[in-house]
Amino acid sequence: MEIIYGNTLADRIKADMKQKIDDIRAEGARLPLLSVVLVGNDPASISYVRGKEKACSSIGMLQRTIRLDENVSQKELNDVIMSLNLDSEVDGILVQMPLPSHLDETAALELIDPQKDVDGLHPMNAGCLLTNRPGFIPCTPQGVMAMLDSIGCKDLSGKRAVVCGRSNLVGKPVALLLQNRNATVTIVHSKTPDIEKIASQADILIVAMGVAQMVNENWVKEGAVVIDVGINRVNGKLVGDCDFESVAKKASYVSPVPKGVGPMTVCMLLSNTLDAYHMHVQGE
Numbered sequence: 001m002e003i004i005y006g007n008t009l010a011d012r013i014k015a016d017m018k019q020k021i022d023d024i025r026a027e028g029a030r031l032p033l034l035s036v037v038l039v040g041n042d043p044a045s046i047s048y049v050r051g052k053e054k055a056c057s058s059i060g061m062l063q064r065t066i067r068l069d070e071n072v073s074q075k076e077l078n079d080v081i082m083s084l085n086l087d088s089e090v091d092g093i094l095v096q097m098p099l100p101s102h103l104d105e106t107a108a109l110e111l112i113d114p115q116k117d118v119d120g121l122h123p124m125n126a127g128c129l130l131t132n133r134p135g136f137i138p139c140t141p142q143g144v145m146a147m148l149d150s151i152g153c154k155d156l157s158g159k160r161a162v163v164c165g166r167s168n169l170v171g172k173p174v175a176l177l178l179q180n181r182n183a184t185v186t187i188v189h190s191k192t193p194d195i196e197k198i199a200s201q202a203d204i205l206i207v208a209m210g211v212a213q214m215v216n217e218n219w220v221k222e223g224a225v226v227i228d229v230g231i232n233r234v235n236g237k238l239v240g241d242c243d244f245e246s247v248a249k250k251a252s253y254v255s256p257v258p259k260g261v262g263p264m265t266v267c268m269l270l271s272n273t274l275d276a277y278h279m280h281v282q283g284e
């Protein structure tokens, strides 16, 4: 069994991006900028945003966090997003989720200029993915695919993939991306009967259900590749949706939590922002 370390893969990809940004700086051109909108004081959100700030500065990408009060109105939030849309220095916009409950997440996401939507969460970009048009792909699904690439899982013809979870953020887009690579894809979720039996037919098992350590060896076919997208805090400790030790008995590859998909998510956010920059510079 081999462990797929997302953090080392992310470091390699970030080193490449740093080189590209060094070149942009050497030419004296405008640098790429990611703007993060953070509402309120949720400790997890603050810590994630800090991670994104660090990642930006590690590759020389400009970063601006706009912090809004917990009680900000929808109108004020909308105005901030619209001013970022108009700001020609801003290449990428990320509204940190979840928003406080009085705010409408869908409305906020729909307001982001699709060309700056580096999270890939605007319905326009979701539609582009569905219909094989170019657009921003959500960061976590993209990170999952890059992890599969890193172990040589590129063309998935003849492979059976099972995605556990059907969210707009992970399950649905991952299933589409796997299908684009010719995998035969099944999506299972909390209401699927015989879920373990279906999962254990997978050559590639993507776990994104949001239930701590739910998936064990009974879900895993001998030799399967397992990617754990879960991030759960149990007694202050970060754990995935897989019981790592149990899954590792059968899998050929497993991604850990932490040091798995999480760091790849941030890495793909930077990659999307760099792509957005090149698109914007071309249009300037």
Ligand SMILES: Nc1nc(=O)c2c([nH]1)NC[C@@H]1CN(c3ccc(C(=O)N[C@@H](CCC(=O)O)C(=O)O)cc3)C=[N+]21
Binding pocket: 047, 048, 051, 094, 095, 096, 097, 098, 119, 139, 231, 238, 257, 258, 259, 260, 261, 262, 263, 264, 265, 266
């Ligand atoms: N608009 C939006 N876009 C997001 O991409 C987004 C979001 N909202 N809201 C919250 C989730 C969560 N998320 C993570 C990113 C990195 C790690 C990560 O790097 N985790 C480290 C450990 C970090 C730690 O120790 O806390 C790891 O897994 O090794 C985790 C979680 C992005 N999210």
